Amino acid sequence: MSLPTLEEVLRVSEACGEIHQSYADHVMLCAFLAARGAEVSGLRVGDADWGSGTVLIERQSYPGAGGIVTKPTKSRRPRRVPIVQLIEPTPHRLTAQRPATAPLLRGPRGGVITTASLRDATHWDALVAEMELQGLRRHNLRHVGATWFANSGVPLHVIADILGHASIETTRTYLHTEDAALAKAAISFDQHLGEASAQP
Template sequence: MTTAKKKQPVPPLGAVVHGTVEARQGARLGTRYLARARWTHPATHKRETASATFGSDVEAHAWLDEQRSIARTGQNPGQTLEDYIAGLGERWARSIDRTSTFDPYAAGLKLRVIPELGHLPVGMITAGLIDRAIDRWEKTSGHSTVKNTVAALVHVLDDAVRDGLLPRNPAKDRARRKQPGQVKDGSDVNPRELALPDVATLNKLVAAVVEAGGDQCWGDMVLLLATTGMRISEVSGLVVGDVDLKAGLIYVRRQKYPGRGGLIVKSTKGRRNRVVPIIEPARKTLERLTPVGRPDDSPLIKGPRGGTITTATLRDATNWDKLVKDLGIAGLVRHGLRHTALTWMADSGVQLHVLQRVAGHQDPAMTARYLHPDHRALIDAGARFGAWWSQSGHKKGPGEGDEDAAETA
């Protein structure tokens, strides 16, 4: 157990730390080891000293190594995660979108990471500790909340790796754990399973949301999502000038959704503009939404009162959860309409690289999940191999004999 003096100076960055360890005998506690660290402050040129007492020589020298590490890196490897996060300020979020993901990430650190792991020294945090923390978070929070929490922890520990406090980031890939018996919440489910079963069900859904919400705009949004593969924020970000009916294309250039301080208009996810095709079932709707004379910069689709349609407003205005349950598609979320479009495009024979462009995915492996598991090519390959086998047979190599004959003999 350490009995370090309070409010001792900490070696500043760049200082050369010298240390000694002195064994001291005590009548009550036996042998104790006093470690002293000394340095000259690079700025003030004053001599400074810190000391601590330990129960073993090993602990005392480890403490001196820690003081030298502080002077070398500017970071204390023994500091708690809570102190480290406080010292970082918002530097961990330098690559985070401040208009959208910053707030849920910061909330994850404050409400879950610090209460669960904040008391631990940064260097003691392991993948196992993080796994057990996630197990507890999953009992009280949804998948998105846990995902945001782990993502924030990943950013913090990335900084810890850069500061030399950890050899590697133990939080990487922890939100994608696959464990026996883990309840499916959509995170590991193939997106095909989240799509609508057929066009007839889509037509019923469109009619139902119009009736429930009392306005055609809700049906228009559902139809466009299920025929373009766009995200709801991207459809909300469309303006009349983005629709080229003559060419049969929609130009996806921006997204609009609630963020810090109100509605946010920004570039698409991945910051890449893309183009999606207009199919015939959506053409009449788009023709109605882009009449002659309507300004090109007018929002393509608006709510009943002229506002922006978001996933939350669509849910609330149509009593979405009850509506889809009554239609026999309980569990369908608004994002499932994007999965529907991409799944049906894949089933129609759209090539993988084209489907990737339509979806706006950077990783083709993500797009490949929408492809139907077609075994016909494998069956055909097996048939061809079987035909070759029956015609040519297996040619014996040098030294190969007839095993059956040998056994009989």
């Protein structure tokens, strides 16, 4: 399936928020930080650095046999992700007057939100099918964020750093060209040909 548009992601977030606000926040953070679900669960209040306008992603949290397991990210390298304007209200609300070591986001009962718990609590498959987004998985939100960065003109090596990829080739597999970007490419192409043909 093609990746959802910005409007569709916002609609999915809003629908999840009707179940509980934490689910809406999880969707927004995964998409706009281009982060894995476990990485969003691993964020702490102090990871939002308003001075630099970035979020530090250096750990992931998920339920384990003995409780919540917290360990480094998949790449084992900390990375900083810019806080874009559309996501700003979410971390602002989640960090306001809270201790730096507190988890940034937890579910309605105080637990870690996993892709499975998000799926079950929101009836995800039925929810996205109703929106005609069949096949949209929670992890696709990370791909969406990466694609938004790419189609905004962010260089590939910067996107690789945002995603925590050691290889730019891995980053390429995350990117999907949006129809709007294709239309923009056609306009640029036509303009270029028009200028070339106008020259003597």
